[in-house]
Amino acid sequence: MDVKGHHQSLHDQLVAARQERSWQTSPAAVVAPASDHRADLRQVPTTSGQHLAAHAHAHGGVVAQSLVIRNLSFHVPRPQPKSLIPAFLKPKKASTADTSAATNEPSQGSSDQQRLLEAPTARPADEITILNDISLTVKAGQVLAILGSSGSGKTSLLDVLACRSPKDGRIEGQVLLNDRPMTAAAMRDVAGYVVQDDRLLPNLTVHETLMYVALLRLPPSMSHEQRMARVTSVIAELGLRSVSNTRIGGGHIRGVSGGERRRVSIAVQLLTDPYLLILDEPTTGLDSFSAANIVSVLSQLAAANRTVLFTIHQPRSDVFDLFDRILLLSKGRTMYCGPSKHMVSWFKAQGHECPKFSNPCDFSLDLATVDYRTHDAEKESMQRVLSLSKAFEERSRDFFAAVDPNELENWKHGARAGQSGELNSVMAINDGPVLAVSKPRQRISRARQMYILYLRASRNILQGTGQLAGELVSTLFMAFLLGCIFYKLGDDQISVRDRFGLFYIACSLFPFMVILDTIAKFDSERASFYNERQDGMYDLLPYYLAKVLAELPFNVFFSVVYLIPIYFMANLKSDAASFFIFGSVLFLVVYCSRSLAMVMAAAFPVFQAACFAANLVFTLFILSSGFLINLDTIWAGVSWFAHVSYIRLGFEALSITEFSGMNFTCANVSTSVVDPVFLSSEVNLGQNGSASCPIPNGKAALESFALTDATFAQSVYALVILVVGFRTLAYGFLRFVHQKPRDK
Incomplete structure (x- = not known):
C-alpha cells in the first residue's frame, strides 16, 4: 500500500467513524494507529451499552450529560519590579474602589463586556487578565478543539478546568457538570488531564507503566484480576498491544515512538474511565500522520460517552472534520465558540471569507493572531481581534438561531446565560458548596502505596x-x-x-x-x-x-x-x-x-x-x-x-x-621528607636535621x-x-x- 493511498484510507475511515459516532449508538470501533505508515489499522470493537453501564457504575450511577462554563475569567497578579526600598517604607496605595470613586471610572463590579473592551483601568491595576468571560457548552460524546496562537490562553483555560492554575490567580465564573458546580476534589474524580509533555518513567515498559498506575489509582474494592483486565482493555483500546512490552524511553533511552508515547500518556488517564478527558497539545512534536492518528483516537474515545477537550496547533483539514465544536481564543477572548461546521460561515458573515481550498483552521488562526512585527500591523490586527470578539459577543446568538436552531439549546443551558451578572461569582472550583457529581474515589492505604511505589x-x-x-x-x-x-x-x-x-x-x-x-x-x-x-x-x-x-x-x-x-x-x-x-x-x-x-x-x-x-x-x-x-x-x-x-x-x-593499634618502623628520617607537623616536640633533632623516630605508632599520628x-x-x-x-x-x-x- 502506498503512503498516499494509506492516508486517504485513514481519512475515509475517520470521517465515516465521525458520522456514525454518538453516545446513543451501540458498537464503536476504536481506530488505533500502528507504529508506522505501512502497518494496518487496528479496530477494537467495544459495546457502548456495556461500557456505559460500567462507566455509570464506576462513578456512582451518574452518566455525564454536559460540561458548562459560564462567564469564566482568570486573573493573575501583575509582576512587580523589584525595589530596593523596603515594603514598610513605601507609601500605601489607595484601594481599587477608592480610586474608581475618585476618578469616576468603572469599579471592579463592571460588566464583563466593559472589562473586555474598555481601557485597562477597568480592572485592578495590579492584575493581568488571562481569560476574559469564556462561556461554552460541551455535551457528552463531543470533541471540543481549542484553537489559538501562542499566548491566547489555551493552556490557562485547561489548567483552570483541571484545578491546576496558579494559587495566586483569581477565578470568576462557574464550571458545571450535569448542572452541578464542580469542586477541585470532584474534578480530580471525574476528569483526566494529559499534559503537553509526556511525563513517564523511561525504563518501565508500556504494560508496567499502566499496571502500576492501575494498582495505585483504581479503587481498592477491585480485585487484582479486574485491575489487570482494565489494563489489557485500555492497551487494546489505544492500539498499544504490539509495544506493550517495550520500554517507554525518552532522551538518550530508546523506546516507543513519539506517537505511541503520547498514547501511553492518554492511557494513564483513561484507566480510571473519566467522564471528562482534557489534553494539552496532544499532537505537539508529532508528524502530521501521527497527529491525525492521535486525534482519531480521541474522537473514538468521545464516542464512549466521554467529553473530550484539547488544545491543538494548526490541524490538518481532514483532522478538522473530526471536531464537533471549536473554541477559538485570542488574548484570552472568545473569537468563536460553536459547531465546527459553522465556523467558516460565521467569519464569512463578519466579512472574512475563507479562500477556496484553504485550511479553515489556518484561516481562523490568522484572523485571531496579533501581528507584532510593526506598530501599524499590531494596531490593525489588535483592532481586528477586538472587533471579531465584540461581534461574537453581540451577534452570535442571532447567527446560530438562523443556521442551527438546535444550537440555541446550548444558550438556554447556560453557554452565555450569565451575562447579566447573576452568575459571575467566584468559581466553585476554589470554594463554595460541594455538590458532588459522583462518589469520591476510594484510595488505597498509605502502606499499600509505599509498597507499590x-x-x-x-x-x-x-x-x-x-x-x-x-x-x-x-x-x-x-x-x-x-x-x-x-x-x-x-x-x-x-x-x-x-x-x-x-x-x-x-x-x-x-x-x-x-x-x-x-x-x-x-x-x-x-x-x-x-x-x-x-x-x-x-x-x-x-x-x-x-x-x-x-x-x-x-x-x-x-x-x-x-x-x-x-x-x-x-x-x-x-x-x-x-x-x-x-x-x-x-x-x-x-x-x-x-x-x-x-x-x-x-x-x-x-x-x-x-x-x-x-x-x-x-x-x-x-x-x-x-x-x-x-x-x-x-x-x-x-x-x-x-x-x-x-x-x-x-x-x-x-x-x-586505621591508625589505632598500628606501629611504624623507625629509621633516620630527614625533616625534608617528613612534614614537621608530624614530629613530636619530645623528639631531639640532630645537627643534620634528622630524627630517629618522629612517629613511632598510630597514636602519635592521630595526636x-x-x-x-x-x-x-x-x-x-x-x-x-x-x-x-x-x-x-x-x-x-x-x-x-x-x-x-x-x-x-
Whole structure:
C-alpha cells in the first residue's frame, strides 16, 4: 500500500467513524494507529451499552450529560519590579474602589463586556487578565478543539478546568457538570488531564507503566484480576498491544515512538474511565500522520460517552472534520465558540471569507493572531481581534438561531446565560458548596502505596541497565585509580602522610561524583512526580520512603564496589572487623553526599541552581575537613562548617580506624621528607636535621590531628544524625517547595 493511498484510507475511515459516532449508538470501533505508515489499522470493537453501564457504575450511577462554563475569567497578579526600598517604607496605595470613586471610572463590579473592551483601568491595576468571560457548552460524546496562537490562553483555560492554575490567580465564573458546580476534589474524580509533555518513567515498559498506575489509582474494592483486565482493555483500546512490552524511553533511552508515547500518556488517564478527558497539545512534536492518528483516537474515545477537550496547533483539514465544536481564543477572548461546521460561515458573515481550498483552521488562526512585527500591523490586527470578539459577543446568538436552531439549546443551558451578572461569582472550583457529581474515589492505604511505589522504583532502577553500567564503570575507574596511586602503603614514616591523604581523597572523590548523579536522576523524575502528585495518585510520604528504600541497596552496592579495590590495593588492615568498620564509615560519608544532593534537588527545582548550591556547600565541607588546614587556626566566621562537615567526620573516623593499634618502623628520617607537623616536640633533632623516630605508632599520628579513640564514636554518631537530618530536610522541601515539572 502506498503512503498516499494509506492516508486517504485513514481519512475515509475517520470521517465515516465521525458520522456514525454518538453516545446513543451501540458498537464503536476504536481506530488505533500502528507504529508506522505501512502497518494496518487496528479496530477494537467495544459495546457502548456495556461500557456505559460500567462507566455509570464506576462513578456512582451518574452518566455525564454536559460540561458548562459560564462567564469564566482568570486573573493573575501583575509582576512587580523589584525595589530596593523596603515594603514598610513605601507609601500605601489607595484601594481599587477608592480610586474608581475618585476618578469616576468603572469599579471592579463592571460588566464583563466593559472589562473586555474598555481601557485597562477597568480592572485592578495590579492584575493581568488571562481569560476574559469564556462561556461554552460541551455535551457528552463531543470533541471540543481549542484553537489559538501562542499566548491566547489555551493552556490557562485547561489548567483552570483541571484545578491546576496558579494559587495566586483569581477565578470568576462557574464550571458545571450535569448542572452541578464542580469542586477541585470532584474534578480530580471525574476528569483526566494529559499534559503537553509526556511525563513517564523511561525504563518501565508500556504494560508496567499502566499496571502500576492501575494498582495505585483504581479503587481498592477491585480485585487484582479486574485491575489487570482494565489494563489489557485500555492497551487494546489505544492500539498499544504490539509495544506493550517495550520500554517507554525518552532522551538518550530508546523506546516507543513519539506517537505511541503520547498514547501511553492518554492511557494513564483513561484507566480510571473519566467522564471528562482534557489534553494539552496532544499532537505537539508529532508528524502530521501521527497527529491525525492521535486525534482519531480521541474522537473514538468521545464516542464512549466521554467529553473530550484539547488544545491543538494548526490541524490538518481532514483532522478538522473530526471536531464537533471549536473554541477559538485570542488574548484570552472568545473569537468563536460553536459547531465546527459553522465556523467558516460565521467569519464569512463578519466579512472574512475563507479562500477556496484553504485550511479553515489556518484561516481562523490568522484572523485571531496579533501581528507584532510593526506598530501599524499590531494596531490593525489588535483592532481586528477586538472587533471579531465584540461581534461574537453581540451577534452570535442571532447567527446560530438562523443556521442551527438546535444550537440555541446550548444558550438556554447556560453557554452565555450569565451575562447579566447573576452568575459571575467566584468559581466553585476554589470554594463554595460541594455538590458532588459522583462518589469520591476510594484510595488505597498509605502502606499499600509505599509498597507499590517501592516495587515500581526498584524496577525502574533495575531496568536502567545503561545507567547502572555507566555508574559501575565510573565507580570502578575511580576506585582502581586511587588503588594504583596509593598502592601497597608500607609501615614506614613516609607512609603516615600517604595514609592521611588516602582517607581525605576517599571521602572527597566519590562523594562529589554522586552529588551530581543524584541531582540529575531526581531531576529526570521530577516531571513524573509532579504530575502524579497533582493527579492525586499517591501521598508524598509513601513516595519519599519508597524512593529512599528502593535506592538504598544500590547505594550500598556501589559503596562496596568503591571500597574493595581501594582497601586491598592500598594494603590497609587485613582483619575483617577493620574492613567492616572502614566500609561502614565510607558508606555513611557517601550516603551523606547523596542525602545532601537530595536536599538541593528538592530545594532548587532548577537543575543548574541545585548543582551550583550543592557544589558550593560541598566545597565548604572540603575546606573545613581539617586536612588542608588546622581547624584551630581557621577563621571563626567559617569554623562552624567543620562541625557539620561530613568530609571531616569521615576523615577523622577512617583515620582512627586505621591508625589505632598500628606501629611504624623507625629509621633516620630527614625533616625534608617528613612534614614537621608530624614530629613530636619530645623528639631531639640532630645537627643534620634528622630524627630517629618522629612517629613511632598510630597514636602519635592521630595526636598530630588532635584525634583520640573517643572521637570515633562522636564522628559516627554525627554522620548518622546528618543523614537523618538531610533526608528530613529533603522531605520538607519536597512538601513545601513548588516542584516545577520542567525548566521554564
